[in-house]
Amino acid sequence: AQSVTQPDIHITVSEGASLELRCNYSYGATPYLFWYVQSPGQGLQLLLKYFSGDTLVQGIKGFEAEFKRSQSSFNLRKPSVHWSDAAEYFCAVGEGNYQLIWGAGTKLIIKP
Amino acid sequence: NAGVTQTPKFRVLKTGQSMTLLCAQDMNHEYMYWYRQDPGMGLRLIHYSVGEGTTAKGEVPDGYNVSRLKKQNFLLGLESAAPSQTSVYFCASSYFRAEAKETQYFGPGTRLLVL
Structure with missing residues (x-):
């Protein structure tokens, strides 16, 4: 069965x-890949998405993600975090006209 | 342009009570969705709608009903609330097609506590 795993429940930076x-995801073919961010008390907002082509995707707020087919991974990166980046981040995966499958989320905590 | 709005923001119910959550979008989106978010779990799709007057079941539809009488509104109903329905409910919408690649736009959520 398809699945999405975000191994870290919390990360402090x-x-x-x-x-x-x-x-990390488990999917039969190359899926569509997304990262969404949920700021406290807010709904989810799309950070970036990957469908095909260049495996390094640029998003909003200075985020980027890299698709690695061999590792079935789509990790999100940012070179320098700001206090306003404190939020929960969700990875989601989909294919065709099927509904998205969501990861459980990673809560990012920023230390001053 | 308000995007996706949800009413109410927070509600406490007793077991067995009923309620309706309202979602409204002003982006002329065809597709609308109701999700629930529980700790340690990803979003799970309850029901969705592919257009005015049509609805379909998602991953966890039991105990919920929905209606889409107007294109801009998507209602989620709980006929007889249970403690297991304590959750945060998100509404989302997207453009014309329900392909997985479509960006979804989310409301701010409704926090529901069932005692």
Whole structure:
């Protein structure tokens, strides 16, 4: 069965440090891949998405993600985090006209 | 342009009570969705709608009903609330087609507590 795994429930990073959030998926073909962010008290907002082509995808707010087919991964990165990046991040995977499958989320905590 | 709005923001129910959650979008989107979000789990799709007057079941539809009488509104009903329905409910919408590649736009959520 298709699945999405975000291995880290919480991650704590110092402000200004780099960030990598992990996402692994189990899917039959190359799926569509998404990262969404949920700020406290808000709905989810799309950060970036990958369908095909260049495996390094740029998103909003300085985020990027890299699709690695051999590792079935789509990790989210940011070179230098800001306090405003504190939020919960969700990876989602889909294919064709099927509904998205969502990861359980990773909560990012920023240390001053 | 308000995007996707949800009413109410927070509600407490007693077991057996009923309620309706309202979702409204002003982006002229065809597709609308209701999700629930529980701790340690990803979003799970309850029901969705591919257009005015049509609805379909998602992953966890039991105990919920929906209606889409107007294109801009998508209602989620709980006929007899149970403690297992304590959750945060998100509404989302997307453009014309329900392909997985379509970006979904989310409301701010409704926090429901069933005692």
